[in-house]
Amino acid sequence: MEIFKYKKPLNLMAQSKRFGLVSLTLLIISLGLIMTKGFNYGLDFAGGTLVQVHYKEKAPIQKVRDAISKVKEYESASVTYFGNDNEIIIRTKKSSKSLDKDMGDSMRELLKGTGDFEVRRVDIVGAKVGSELREKGLMAMLLSILGILIYVSFRFEWRFAIASVMALLHDVTIAMGAVVLFGIEVNLDTLAALLTILGYSLNDTIIVFDRIREGINTIKEPDLSKIIDESVTQTLSRTTLTSLTTFFVVLTLFLFGGEIIKGFSFTLLVGVVVGTYSSIFVASPILMLLGFSVSDYRLKAAEKAKREKEKEKMRAMYENGTI
Amino acid sequence: MKTLNYRVILFIFALIFGVVFSIPSLTQSEEGKKITLGLDLQGGLHMLLGIKSEVAIESRIKSMAATVKYIFDDEDIIFDELRMVDGEKITFELLDNDDVKKATELLKKELEGITLSQNGLKFSIEMTTEEMVRTKQNAISQAVDTIRTRLDSFGLAEPTVAKQGEDKILVEVPGIKTQADEQRIRELIARAAHLQLMAVDEDRIARISTMSVAEAKSFGDVILEDVNTPEKYLLRAIPVLDGSMLTDAKVGFDKNNQPVINFTLNGQGAKIFGDFTGKYVGKRMAVVLDNKVYSAPVINERIGGGRVQISGNFKLSEAHDLAIALRSGALLAPVYVMEKRSVGPSLGADNIKASMLALSLGFVLVVFFMILYYGMAGLVADIALIGNLFLILAIMSLFGATLTLPGMAGIVLTVGMAVDANVIINERIRELLHEGKSIGKAIEDGYNKAFTAILDANVTTLIAAVVLWAYGTGPLKGFALTMGIGILASMLTAIVGTHGIYQWLLPKIDKNKLGFWFGIKKEGKK
Numbered sequence: 001m002e003i004f005k006y007k008k009p010l011n012l013m014a015q016s017k018r019f020g021l022v023s024l025t026l027l028i029i030s031l032g033l034i035m036t037k038g039f040n041y042g043l044d045f046a047g048g049t050l051v052q053v054h055y056k057e058k059a060p061i062q063k064v065r066d067a068i069s070k071v072k073e074y075e076s077a078s079v080t081y082f083g084n085d086n087e088i089i090i091r092t093k094k095s096s097k098s099l100d101k102d103m104g105d106s107m108r109e110l111l112k113g114t115g116d117f118e119v120r121r122v123d124i125v126g127a128k129v130g131s132e133l134r135e136k137g138l139m140a141m142l143l144s145i146l147g148i149l150i151y152v153s154f155r156f157e158w159r160f161a162i163a164s165v166m167a168l169l170h171d172v173t174i175a176m177g178a179v180v181l182f183g184i185e186v187n188l189d190t191l192a193a194l195l196t197i198l199g200y201s202l203n204d205t206i207i208v209f210d211r212i213r214e215g216i217n218t219i220k221e222p223d224l225s226k227i228i229d230e231s232v233t234q235t236l237s238r239t240t241l242t243s244l245t246t247f248f249v250v251l252t253l254f255l256f257g258g259e260i261i262k263g264f265s266f267t268l269l270v271g272v273v274v275g276t277y278s279s280i281f282v283a284s285p286i287l288m289l290l291g292f293s294v295s296d297y298r299l300k301a302a303e304k305a306k307r308e309k310e311k312e313k314m315r316a317m318y319e320n321g322t323i
Numbered sequence: 324m325k326t327l328n329y330r331v332i333l334f335i336f337a338l339i340f341g342v343v344f345s346i347p348s349l350t351q352s353e354e355g356k357k358i359t360l361g362l363d364l365q366g367g368l369h370m371l372l373g374i375k376s377e378v379a380i381e382s383r384i385k386s387m388a389a390t391v392k393y394i395f396d397d398e399d400i401i402f403d404e405l406r407m408v409d410g411e412k413i414t415f416e417l418l419d420n421d422d423v424k425k426a427t428e429l430l431k432k433e434l435e436g437i438t439l440s441q442n443g444l445k446f447s448i449e450m451t452t453e454e455m456v457r458t459k460q461n462a463i464s465q466a467v468d469t470i471r472t473r474l475d476s477f478g479l480a481e482p483t484v485a486k487q488g489e490d491k492i493l494v495e496v497p498g499i500k501t502q503a504d505e506q507r508i509r510e511l512i513a514r515a516a517h518l519q520l521m522a523v524d525e526d527r528i529a530r531i532s533t534m535s536v537a538e539a540k541s542f543g544d545v546i547l548e549d550v551n552t553p554e555k556y557l558l559r560a561i562p563v564l565d566g567s568m569l570t571d572a573k574v575g576f577d578k579n580n581q582p583v584i585n586f587t588l589n590g591q592g593a594k595i596f597g598d599f600t601g602k603y604v605g606k607r608m609a610v611v612l613d614n615k616v617y618s619a620p621v622i623n624e625r626i627g628g629g630r631v632q633i634s635g636n637f638k639l640s641e642a643h644d645l646a647i648a649l650r651s652g653a654l655l656a657p658v659y660v661m662e663k664r665s666v667g668p669s670l671g672a673d674n675i676k677a678s679m680l681a682l683s684l685g686f687v688l689v690v691f692f693m694i695l696y697y698g699m700a701g702l703v704a705d706i707a708l709i710g711n712l713f714l715i716l717a718i719m720s721l722f723g724a725t726l727t728l729p730g731m732a733g734i735v736l737t738v739g740m741a742v743d744a745n746v747i748i749n750e751r752i753r754e755l756l757h758e759g760k761s762i763g764k765a766i767e768d769g770y771n772k773a774f775t776a777i778l779d780a781n782v783t784t785l786i787a788a789v790v791l792w793a794y795g796t797g798p799l800k801g802f803a804l805t806m807g808i809g810i811l812a813s814m815l816t817a818i819v820g821t822h823g824i825y826q827w828l829l830p831k832i833d834k835n836k837l838g839f840w841f842g843i844k845k846e847g848k849k
Contacts, residue, residue: 001696001842002753052670097659099372099513104665105506119502120670124663129371140794147786155779189729192791192802196736199787203740203780207747210776238750245692245746246739249685253735256684258677261732268736 004237012232013225016285023170023282030177039176042185042263043091043123045137047130049103051090052082052121053111059088063114068107083259095124137191144198145169152202156209157297159290164205167283171201171274178270189264197271200246204239204279211235212284216294217301224294228284236280243276330823334710337815341713348720358719360497361727361801364675366668367497368505372466372512372658374490379462379656380455381410387434387448388413389561394433400426413448420444459490462656467492470512470658472651477511477644491661498668505665507644515613515657516648518566518586520596520631521558523607523619528557550615550635558609558616563599565653568592572649574642575632582642583634586649593629601625612645678731685735686712689742697749698842703824704745707816711741714812715805730801737809740784744817748773753843762832766825770818777818781810 043050053059061079068074068090077092096103104122111117125133145165152161175197179190211231219227250272254265347355362369388407395402400422405415417426423444430439436454440447450458463486471484474496483495494512499505524544527534531546534557539546545560572586588596600608600622609619610633617635637645666674690708693701715734719726752769760768785807792803825832832840 002844054669095660097373097661099370099658099660100510101506102509102660102663104502108502118667118669120667122502122663122665124660126373126661129662136794140790143794144787144790147790148783151782151786152779188795188799189802192729192795192799195787195791196806199784200740202783202787203743206780206783207776210779214772234754235750238747241696241746241750242740242743245689245742246736248688248692249681249735249739252685252688253681253732255681256677257681257732257735258674260674261678261728264729264732 004240009226009230009233010236012229012281013285013288016281016288019281020285023278026174026177027170030174030180033177033180034173037180039180039186040183041130041134042187042190043125043130044187045130045134046093047095047125047127048091048093049095049125050121050123051104051107051119053088053090054118054120055086055088056116058085059117060114061088064088064090064111067110067114071106071110074107074110087259095126097126133188137188140191140195141172141198144195148198148202152206156213157292159287159292160209160213162290163283163286164202164209166286167205167278168198168201168275170282171197171271171278174274175267175271179267182266184263184266187263189261190267193264193267193271196268197275200271201275201278204243204275205283207238208232208235208279208283209287212287216297222294224288224292227294228288232280232284239276239280243272247272328823328826330819331827332823334707334816334820334823337714337820338710341710341717343717344720345713345716348716356720356723358716359723359725360671360675361725361730362495362497362664362671363666363728364671364726364731365497366499366666366671367495368499368508369662369664370494370509370660371487371662372492372494373661374463374466374492375657375659376459376462376490377410377656379458380450382655383450383458384410384413387437390433391415391430391448394429395426398425398429400429402426408447411449415446417444417446463490463492465652465655466658469651469654470494473511473514473647474508476647476651477508479508492658499665500668502665502667507640511644511648513658514644514648515654516566516645516651517613517653518569518649519562519611520564521562521609521611522599522603523609524557524559525606531555531557547609547611547614547616550612550617554616556609556616556619558611562611563608564588564592564595566649567652568595569649572646574639574646577632577634581634582637582639583632584637584642584646584649585630585632588629588631590629593627596629596631597625597627674728678728678735682731682735682738686738689738693742693745696842698838699840700745700749700752700842703821704742704749704817706824707745707813707820708738708741710816710820711737711809711812714816715808718808718812719805724804725801726805727801729799730805733802733805734809737806737813741809741813741817743780744773744777744813745821747777748818748821749841753841756837756841756843762834763829766822766829770822774818777814781814785810 053064059081061081065079068077068079073094074092077090079088079090081087082089090107092103094103102122102124104119104124108119145168148168149161149165152164172194175194179186184190208231211234212228215227215231219230221227221230247269250265250268253261254269257265344356346352348357351357384407388405391413392405401418403416403418405413407413417423423441426446427439427441430437430448434448436451436457437448438451440449467484467486470492471482474482474484474494479496479498481497483493485493487493496508499508524542527542527544534546536546539557540560543560544557547556547558548554549556568588568591570587570589572584575583575585577583604622604624607619607621610617610631612633617633686708690705693704695701697704712734715737748769751773752765755765755768756762788803788807788810792800792807795803837843
């Protein structure tokens with residue numbers, strides 16, 4: 001089976017302004033959402049207590065609310081269904097420090113009489129740990145971006161590095177925007193998803209850039225936009241196919257992986273789509289914007305090759321005993 | 324048929340290695356190294372405990388003050404106003420100028436890690452910064468040891484107790500069945516287990532109902548409550564002896580068949596206890612645990628041998644846990660919860676079920692898609708993918724790594740990304756075939772050209788995985804680990820392995836059946 005067969009390169013770069021506009025709009029909306037609505041920090045980063053209760057029958061959510069609101073501390077607690085009707089989650093912003101009797105234990109006692117239930121999960125995160133985790137998370141993001149920047153500069157050229165990092169910032173920002181828009185709780189696993197998007201989006205961009213790098217040397221064409229068009233077209237089928245397979249598995253994770261992993265897989269789903277889009281329509285135009293010059297690159301490459309040749313010649317001469 | 328090339332042999336070895344070493348994990352056999360299931364999958368308790376190390380400092384100061392009093396009394400040095408200030412400083416005043424030299428020398432000899440400052444006859448003792456740090460560190464490592472001993476003697480399977488960072492303790496206990504069990508374990512850990520035998524102040528106890536705490540203090544007494552009833556006791560603040568002189572504690576039964584705890588004192592403790600009971604016949608002595616009075620029997624005669632009993636209407640399980648706590652010794656400083664995550668075993672099982680379903684579905688989808696799209700080339704990629712899965716399991720088994728729920732997600736994701744390498748390669752081969760290259764040439768060139776792209780792409784993903792591994796905690800580390808291993812393993816299976824298979828199959832590949840082999844129709848030459 002073959003879906004992608006192009007006799008002629010697609011005319012993508014000519015359209016780059018249009019894509020730029022789309023991206024810019026999405027970016028502005030995302031940033032706006034992040035700044036106005038803000039992240040819905042979950043337990044991991046905000047601290048608090050989460051108790052998951054499983055009932056043998058449909059969970060009596062109103063009874064639960066009544067039972068726990070008897071204690072003043074839990075007045076602001078939220079009670080919601082989790083995944084199905086038998087499962088509920090009770091959340092509060094408060095956390096307890098005492099080891100021998102914690103909020104989970106006291107909730108268990110309060111819930112007595114609401115039905116046949118089992119407490120299946122109690123998570124307590126102190127405020128201090130929460131802020132520590134947040135700092136670490138931010139640090140991890142910055143460090144990965146830095147590491148990637150260095151690696152791509154080393155393997156390609158600095159403009160490629162900047163373009164790829166800008167593309168991945170684009171992806172992460174839009175994914176964050178989606179997280180805010182849909183009110184997904186931001187926890188450690190959301191952070192893991194964002195870091196995965198970082199790696200994934202870059203993966204896609206690198207494949208395209210690799211082709212462009214190759215194209216610069218093989219395609220007899222001085223115009224970067226033409227080289228990009230041809231390279232992107234050549235990799236289009238790969239980019240789409242891989243995105244599809246990854247999208248499939250993430251989708252199964254989202255649909256069947258259980259409630260607990262929903263935030264993670266949703267973030268990834270957005271990331272896969274945006275990452276694919278950006279590697280085709282965003283990264284390469286940035287490369288052009290940054291003023292990458294094909295002739296300069298070729299000149300440098302030629303010089304480098306020349307130097308190598310000189311060296312080899314010298315070595316050959318040396319070995320032959322002429323020097 | 325061409326003989327096997329080194330790539331295929333390498334791949335076959337990797338496959339055998341993968342299968343052999345993942346068998347113990349897959350069958351969950353007793354023997355062999357296997358993957359440990361994370362607490363989110365098998366259920367269990369994960370806690371990060373903080374320690375109130377200032378309490379350790381305070382009690383150190385307290386014992387220093389006791390030493391000062393003891394040696395001054397012993398050497399007939401007259402002093403006044405011995406005080407502890409804010410739990411971090413001791414002050415006192417000497418009354419005789421002639422004692423200054425002797426007192427200074429004695430204190431310097433008996434107390435370590437202090438700075439002694441003098442202003443006329445007024446003295447103050449402070450701990451040095453190094454001594455404070457040492458005391459805090461000591462409190463942490465003692466707490467780690469104590470908690471570990473307690474959990475070990477409780478008879479739990481493989482609990483983890485470790486110091487984390489400078490001042491935190493990580494406790495992980497797998498395999499807890501119910502919330503009530505979990506609470507029991509937490510109570511056991513939290514128990515200070517500070518045992519004291521204290522004399523009842525018989526002269527003043529009659530007035531206890533009207534006495535304030537401050538008044539009691541002025542007599543050198545404390546007021547403590549009974550553990551079961553609201554009854555109060557007036558006790559001498561300086562205990563006769565404490566739990567540090569205890570050698571063993573066991574659960575026993577009294578004549579009413581009620582559980583009690585029998586404990587044995589060491590030589591020094593037995594002597595002090597014997598002397599004390601001999602001197603105070605007819606008076607009462609209280610057994611105090613964690614500042615609650617368990618019993619206060621009247622001393623009938625001198626008790627030698629250092630055997631003491633605690634009774635207090637215990638439930639059997641309570642007596643059992645208490646004996647463990649007493650045997651393991653007291654915590655120098657109390658611990659508190661900074662982070663706790665507990666997952667019930669049924670939720671763990673649900674998590675496994677859900678992620679296994681996602682993994683198998685995702686896997687089947689990808690496998691079918693590859694065959695549908697690439698024909699035999701897709702099948703080759705699928706074989707590599709299976710090899711990749713086994714390799715991930717084998718490597719994790721050998722390291723005894725922990726598989727968490729995010730770790731499962733990492734494997735699912737790897738399935739999606741591992742075929743990526745083969746998609747890149749296959750696309751290249753197709754391109755080259757379209758250009759009219761021979762099959763052998765197309766395969767070799769395809770691999771050569773695809774390699775840099777795959778390498779660069781994988782290294783960048785690996786960078787993200789390594790950072791996540793270094794900065795992540797618990798479950799997240801598991802995600803980074805499986806993804807990292809998956810990427811590395813895919814370099815072997817998806818690049819080297821499939822390349823070898825093609826080279827091995829090359830003589831069989833019919834150039835007229837490219838649709839079957841590579842899923843393409845070749846135009847031009849018909």
